[in-house]
Amino acid sequence: MTPHDPGDERVDVVDHEGRTVDVVTRREMRARALPHRSTYILVCNDRGELFVHLRTATKDVYPSHWDPCVGGVLSAGEDFGVGALRELREELGVTAPLELLFPFRWDEPHNHVHGMVYLARHEGPFRLQPEEVVRGEFLPLEQVEERAAWEPFCPDGMAVVREYRARLD
Secondary structure, three states: OOOOOHHHOEEEEEOOOOOEEEEEEHHHHHHHOOOEEEEEEEEEOOOOOEEEEEEOOOOOOOOOOEEOOEEEEOOOOOOHHHHHHHHHHHHHOOOOOEEEEEEEEEEEOOEEEEEEEEEEEOOOOOOOOOOOEEEEEEEOHHHHHHHHOOOOEOHHHHHHHHHHHHHHO
16 A cells, blocks of 8 residues: 555645635645645633644644644645544544634745634543644643744744634633
């Protein structure tokens, strides 16, 4: 059996309004920095702490960074909610009801995302996907920003956390 290569996955390329305009491989999307769709899931426990995880060194974007969001690039034609549930199962090995929070846009020179943010509540334990996640832990929400000041965190995930916190106030 041939090992799965994430670069071969088919993904939607979207326009500035998030409408699909093409379908390419993930590898081509990354190489050409094409706008795509992605999910972001904030996983909190009953104490309101946020699960953060260390990404593997082999990730195609933000390798070896801490990530405050579970989630990822949607497959071609995949619905945001379906993709979010899939990512939760793949990365953490769990299922949980999802609360839709808000749409999210992220633009930087090599990463253009039309995303959707969800909240999931789960206490663990988690079965972490070894290809994507090294380890993880729950942190009080206010400590995530503090920790990001001295450890590398995914900038898009941190923008999601800031938006979420602003909406809580």
